[in-house]
Amino acid sequence: MKRVSFLAGLAALGALGCGDTALRPIVRGDAGVPCTSCGDFPATPLIIQPQPANGRTIPADIAQTFGAPGAGVATGGPCLIEPEMGSLFPKNWLRPRFRWKPLPAGTIVEVRLHLDIEKNDLVVYTMSDAWTMDRQIWRLLARNAADHDIAVSVRSLAPGPAAAPALGTHGTFAIAPVEAPGSIVYWAIKSGGDTALNGFQIGDEKTIEAVAPAPGRCVGCHSSTPDGAYVAFSDADTGDGQFASVALRSGRDGSEPAFLSPAGRTMLSRRNQHLATFSPSHWRYGDRIALTLLNLEIVWTDLEAISTDVGVGWGPLTLDGDPGPVQGGPSWSHDGTFVVYASGRGTNNGGLLFGADLYTVPYAAHAGGTATPVAGASDKVWNEFYPTLSPDDQLIAFSRAPADAHDSYNNPQSEVFVVPARGGVAARVAANDPCPCLGNHSPGVTNSWPKWAPDATVTGGKAYYWLTFSSTRAESGRPQLYVTPVVRVDALGSVVTYPALYLWNQPPGEGNHTPAWDRFQIPIVP
Secondary structure (H helix, E strand, O other), X not given: OOOOOHHHHHHHOOOOOOOOOOOOOEEEOOOOOOOOOEOOOOOOOEEEOOOOOOOOOOOOOHHHHHOOOOOOEOOOXXXXXXXXXOOEEOOOOOOOEEEEOOOOOOOEEEXXXXXXXXXXXXXXXXXXXXXXXXXHXXXXXXXXXXXXXXXXXXXXXXXXOOOOOEEEEEEEEEEOOOOOOOEEEXXXXXXXXXXXXEEEEOOOOOOEEEXXXXXXXXEEEEEEOOOOOEEEEEEEOOOOOOXXXXXXXXXXXXXXXXOOOHHXXXXXXXXXXXXXXXXXXXXXXXXXXXXXXEOOEEEEEEOOOOOOOEOOOEEEOOEEOOOOOEEEEEEEOOOOOEEEEEEEEEOOOOOOEEEEEEEEEEOOOOOOEEOEEOOOOOOOOEEEEEEEEOOOOOEXXXXXXXXXXXXXXXXXXXXXXXXXXXXXXXXXXXXXOOOHHHOOOOOOOOOEEEEEOOOEEXXXXXXXXXXXXXXXXXXXXXXXXXXXXXXXXXXXXXXXXXXXXXXXXXXXXXXXXXXEEEOOXXXXXX
């Protein structure tokens, strides 16, 4: 991947927002008019010949050799890794990739998709370990097949004489009636140990390098301002990033915003400062506020301030009743009325926590107030951390690990949960569990750092949300990014969750962490 300069990388992000000055957390779905007897699937099988053939090809009559659908011995067939059975795709997702555990060389695999509204089954024969759906087929399927189960079955035929094909994974996946909005920017550790922020729009099949630090510096946790015009990120002069300050830059040309006063710049430049968070309700002239974690304490900063005095340009957010002693991971509500954060024992200036619980506190014009534990996310048995508020402030996603496990950073025991913002029963999301074919289990695969997509979409009486998170479940053991839907089915915050979708556009040889999902305008990559 081509490395770009720090400012050029920011410029490559383009105008980060859509031109909106107010958050639009809920949009209404439009199901369209799909067909009822569709011809999206070809009438004859797709035969994917190996390249190079190495003296072996798939015969034209291979379908007759495999025989009737579902015929064969009960075991020994392909074990499907992608997609997970039971998963739910957004309509604008990457083309589905079907990937299975490697089989002996020369094995022919049949992939079959059946759908009640399709005239034909989609049947593919290949000797590869994966097959990715054609763009045109996926475009038509995404338009027509929302809310229909798509049955998947895979079989294999070993090289040489064979009595029957071997049956493998079978099940269903589905396509949601809505799209997943926005773009994802994430922290990547390159194969040589360098770090950068990479990004992509949902549906892009490649990533770009968006921000690369200068030599000897490290970029880290990052977010978008509510209008999408600026990126806030940790900028450190040490390789571990622990003593960072916060930088605020335009995605158009890498410049600082005109509204940032000299006092505001000075306050953002304080060391030991991380994790900027903003609210659309406090992002206008005369009220342009950032909340950050400064020396393990949540503080507010007036970016237009004329003074750096405490109580004038900045100050700590009062957290009455918080047992502390330190805070981490603040997430500011979109309506600007409250903040959710983790409170526990800290290990360094990045806000890594032991024994943390989640709390909410009023913002109250940066006065703060009484800190209230979040029921369902404040159990002393657990270390609860990395909270993030859904775009309508109704749900909190967070990471959870046993209280006696190590701290919040890169904790292999962590899992992702969702709880109503007002408190309730925390739901363990199904996406914590790796595909059975991978042979590993959760807890144990570092499911961490959940972040919501910037909008939820309501259609058919349901609210569709999307979460991204990182996990080490892949065969390489490196952290990779995944996405999963969370569907709220009633006003009480009851949710239905689904298996994880792997983002196959990310480089599998890199370690990918700490995603931010917002309206970053990533250039479309062909």
